[in-house]
Amino acid sequence: MNQPFTVTGMTCGHCEMAVRRAVRSVDPQAEVKIDRAANWVEVQSEQPRNALAAAIREEGYTVAE
Template sequence: MYELQVENMTCGHCVRAVTQAVQEVDAAAQVEVDLASKSVKINSATPLAPLKSAIADAGYPVTSAA
């Protein structure tokens, strides 16, 4: 389980875009987005780097990861 801080998320479209970006890398990934805290939790066996890159490429900078 990864927990990321992701900037520029403000609405449901952002949630869908981030979720789709992650699921393009790992179709089985479970993604939970919290707009209020700008956090994204990802349950995936895929390494973190390609997931972060996919989110950033969708226009949402990842500012921290745990």
Template sequence: MSTTLTVEGMTCEHCEQSVEEALESVDGVEVISVDRDAERATVEGDADPDALVAAVEDAGYEASA
């Protein structure tokens, strides 16, 4: 299953890395692709979309599924 999140507030490579690390902490995540220019993160796996959004928001970014 693939989940795409809109992520606002990423301005640099470090931001992308922070979002990726936050998403990696969620159970069920298998593959992550983060694109700051598109303001998007795509996650492969069976992770709960609400948990993905919460993880990104805990890292300091605005997110929605």
């Protein structure tokens, strides 16, 4: 399932890695695409959207509802 997120606070490659790591802590098989300039994260995962968003928030980023 394709799940797009608007994520703010990503400013560098380290931020992208942190978001990928957060998503993969919920779903190790997830495919994650990130466009930092657009504040956009797309996740291919069957895991619940709220679990993925919570993992990203735990890394310190804001996820729009």
